[in-house]
Amino acid sequence: MILARVVGTVVATRKDPRLEGKKLLILKPVTPDGKDEVGYVVSVDTVGAGFRERVIAVAGSSARMAEGCKDTPVDNAIIGIVDDVQLD
Amino acid sequence: MYFGRVVGRVWSTVKNPHLVGQRFLVVQPLSPELENRGKRIICTDCIGAGTGELVYWVRGKEASFPFLPQEPPVDTTIVGIVDSVHLKSAPEAATPPPAEARRANARRPVRKA
Secondary structure, eight states: EEEEEEEEEESSSSGGGGTOOOOOEEEEEEEEOOOOSSOOOOEEEOOOOOTOEEEEEEEGGGGGTTTTTTTSSSSSEEEEEEEEEOOO | EEEEEEEEEEEEEEEEEETTTTOEEEEEEEEETTOOOOOEEEEEEEEOOOOOOEEEEEGGGGGGGGTTTTTOOOEEEEEEEEOOOOOOSSOOGGGGOHHHHHHHHHHHHHOOO
8 A cells, every 4th residue: 555645636527437436536646744756646545535645545456445436446445534644 | 453552533424425434543653563554544443442442453445344344444454462572673774784894895996076
């Protein structure tokens, strides 16, 4: 799993029918101390994350285990909203 | 499976129902020589690892297997705490070439541009 920040949304009309009703968000990976990392990823939101929120995103086939993503063509899903990160 | 060092924790209240009660740890991946390698990641923990501990973790669908019969949406899980690592000598490619080969290379004429 990676830490990421929600930086935008994606609107898609023509898409796989199994993706209908799913919220697509643009995520920017961040380090645990809050700095941006290179790249971005489009992810399916399963927890109701909002703009600028820090989230936990899961990649690969495990993303299909997320709420409502069973047997859907999805390889990245948001599975948690981060309250706090503690680095020791 | 890869080596990692637990360097922190993540708290999350709103999450997938299968993840309730799971611990999220910040893990720094390590090379076999235990040097930092790559970006820090978030792992679930099935064995009770703590901060500063040397662990090994799995990536991919297999990361949800320790939690069977539940199938939580996780792709990295800590599955063991490392007691010790024994590495044999460096791989052959990393060792310097034998003396004869070095001498043969030195005799090779230098091609002018």
